[in-house]
Amino acid sequence: MKTKLFGWIDERTGAEAIIKSQLTEYQVPKNLNYMWNFGSLALLVLVLQILTGIFLAMYYKPSAALTYGGYTVAFDSVERIMRDVNFGWLIRYMHAVGASAFFVVVYMHVGRGLYYGSFKGPRELLWIIGVVILLIMQGAAFFGYLLPWGQMSFWGATVITNLFGALPVIGDFLQQVLRGGFAVSDPTLNRFFSLHYLFPLLLAAIVGGHVHALHVVHSNNPTGLDVHEGKGTIPFHPYYTVKDAFGVGVFLTIYCYIVFFNPQMGGYFIEVDN
Amino acid sequence: MTDQADQSRRNFLYVAAGGMGAVAAGAAVVPFIGSMLPAADTLAASKTEFDVSTVEPGQLVVIQWQGKPVFVVNRTPEFLAQVDGHDDMLKDPNSEAIDEVSAEWMDTPEKRKYRSIKPEYLIVVASCTHLGCIPLFKPTKGRKDWGDSVPEDWPGGWHCPCHGSLYDISARVINGSPAPHNLHLMPYKYLSDTKVLIG
Numbered sequence: 001m002k003t004k005l006f007g008w009i010d011e012r013t014g015a016e017a018i019i020k021s022q023l024t025e026y027q028v029p030k031n032l033n034y035m036w037n038f039g040s041l042a043l044l045v046l047v048l049q050i051l052t053g054i055f056l057a058m059y060y061k062p063s064a065a066l067t068y069g070g071y072t073v074a075f076d077s078v079e080r081i082m083r084d085v086n087f088g089w090l091i092r093y094m095h096a097v098g099a100s101a102f103f104v105v106v107y108m109h110v111g112r113g114l115y116y117g118s119f120k121g122p123r124e125l126l127w128i129i130g131v132v133i134l135l136i137m138q139g140a141a142f143f144g145y146l147l148p149w150g151q152m153s154f155w156g157a158t159v160i161t162n163l164f165g166a167l168p169v170i171g172d173f174l175q176q177v178l179r180g181g182f183a184v185s186d187p188t189l190n191r192f193f194s195l196h197y198l199f200p201l202l203l204a205a206i207v208g209g210h211v212h213a214l215h216v217v218h219s220n221n222p223t224g225l226d227v228h229e230g231k232g233t234i235p236f237h238p239y240y241t242v243k244d245a246f247g248v249g250v251f252l253t254i255y256c257y258i259v260f261f262n263p264q265m266g267g268y269f270i271e272v273d274n
Numbered sequence: 275m276t277d278q279a280d281q282s283r284r285n286f287l288y289v290a291a292g293g294m295g296a297v298a299a300g301a302a303v304v305p306f307i308g309s310m311l312p313a314a315d316t317l318a319a320s321k322t323e324f325d326v327s328t329v330e331p332g333q334l335v336v337i338q339w340q341g342k343p344v345f346v347v348n349r350t351p352e353f354l355a356q357v358d359g360h361d362d363m364l365k366d367p368n369s370e371a372i373d374e375v376s377a378e379w380m381d382t383p384e385k386r387k388y389r390s391i392k393p394e395y396l397i398v399v400a401s402c403t404h405l406g407c408i409p410l411f412k413p414t415k416g417r418k419d420w421g422d423s424v425p426e427d428w429p430g431g432w433h434c435p436c437h438g439s440l441y442d443i444s445a446r447v448i449n450g451s452p453a454p455h456n457l458h459l460m461p462y463k464y465l466s467d468t469k470v471l472i473g
């Protein structure tokens with residue numbers, strides 16, 4: 001079933017062997033429960049965030065300049081996305097709900113690791129990469145939160161940059177590096193937008209390392225015992241492709257319900273002030 | 275129980291699941307491509323009102339319509355006289371080649387020649403039909419004002435600086451230009467004696 005084109009590529013990349021060893025015939029414990037679905041869900045949400053973000057960036061304008069209406073260019077551009085851009089409301093809600101969903105999914109993922117001891121040897125590096133991912137996620141979300149330039153954005157950024165200012169000796173310096181001024185202002189908004197675009201791309205690269213680190217040491221399982229020696233494993237495909245796809249279906253059902261029927265989640269996902 | 279998989283049942287499930295996935299992915303593409311089309315406020319800005327009496331005789335004004343430049347010229351009697359006498363130099367003297375150079379109000383040979391509802395006010399899209407540059411206004415006849423940037427028998431009109439297309443004073447393209455067509459017209463109508471609604 002190898003096409004000529006794939007054969008040509010395979011000869012030059014060894015793609016078939018990689019796909020076999022890393023995906024279709026990659027060995028996974030057969031006793032994983034649904035707590036092991038959250039890694040693939042986190043990957044899905046990361047892709048969704050990058051995709052919706054690229055489209056939002058086509059209309060979003062990171063400027064604190066005042067407009068005739070008495071608002072700011074940034075705030076007005078978000079309002080325009082909600083009111084005038086075709087499906088802008090949908091793409092913005094997908095992005096905002098996705099940001100919260102990302103943390104829900106990753107907390108489940110991390111909680112699974114804590115509960116089943118997945119952080120213990122030989123998976124220490126996998127865990128450490130995960131912690132780095134979590135920190136970058138928090139950065140990305142924090143930068144994104146400033147972008148609408150609403151009241152919550154502004155004071156949120158003020159509070160968190162002040163937090164850095166409280167550090168002894170280097171505090172003032174750090175604060176000015178973050179803000180590009182003496183208060184949260186136009187240069188802050190510009191650099192936050194730049195970094196908000198950068199961080200998820202960093203995440204994509206680091207998640208690649210995370211999955212690679214996983215594939216070296218293999219998945220843990222609910223028993224906590226190593227099952228990779230005997231008959232304890234099954235190939236990833238079709239068993240876990242189907243199980244992960246089922247998880248994706250459940251996740252998307254909940255996600256779509258929130259996006260379409262309750263996108264602000266009573267102010268938990270999007271504050272009324274923004 | 276046997277180890278034999280029911281292949282036809284399995285294939286059906288593959289195709290059904292794959293098909294549903296493809297439909298869902300296709301549907302998900304709609305809002306994303308849709309968002310790249312002009313937004314509602316961009317569409318709302320697709321009509322422009324303009325008062326042609328603000329253009330002095332002999333003057334050319336460039337206004338914006340849908341983000342594109344539009345020429346409005348107040349043609350003096352001399353300019354109008356320059357419309358005649360060089361039909362053999364034109365690719366499409368009667369503006370019949372494509373829809374964009376024609377208009378339903380062009381119901382007389384006169385209007386086909388002047389390419390405007392009121393002869394003195396020419397209103398055309400200011401993009402060269404070659405590759406879209408804005409041609410330079412060189413309305414007077416001959417080389418007196420323009421040197422050898424125009425041919426010796428220059429009837430007066432526009433000269434595109436990008437690749438040298440020439441148009442006469444009715445924005446009709448002159449033979450030998452890289453541009454294939456006369457400058458495009460856009461729909462417009464007079465709301466009053468001097469107010470036009472473009473778009």
Ligand code: HEM
Pocket residue numbers: 035036037038039040042043046106109110113116118119123126127129130131133134137203207210211214218219220221
């Ligand atoms: C962008 C966020 C993340 C993505 C896309 C991601 C992706 C994945 C994927 C696809 C797997 C394999 C499937 C699974 O075991 O569920 C995995 C496993 C794992 N991840 Fe993550 N992850 C993310 C964040 C984190 C974080 C924040 C931590 C911990 C601080 C972490 C720790 C782990 C561990 C320990 C495993 C192995 C689990 C086991 O075998 O029991 N991950 N990750």
Ligand code: FES
Pocket residue numbers: 402403404405406407434435436437438439452453
């Ligand atoms: S764009 Fe005018 S001549 Fe090429």
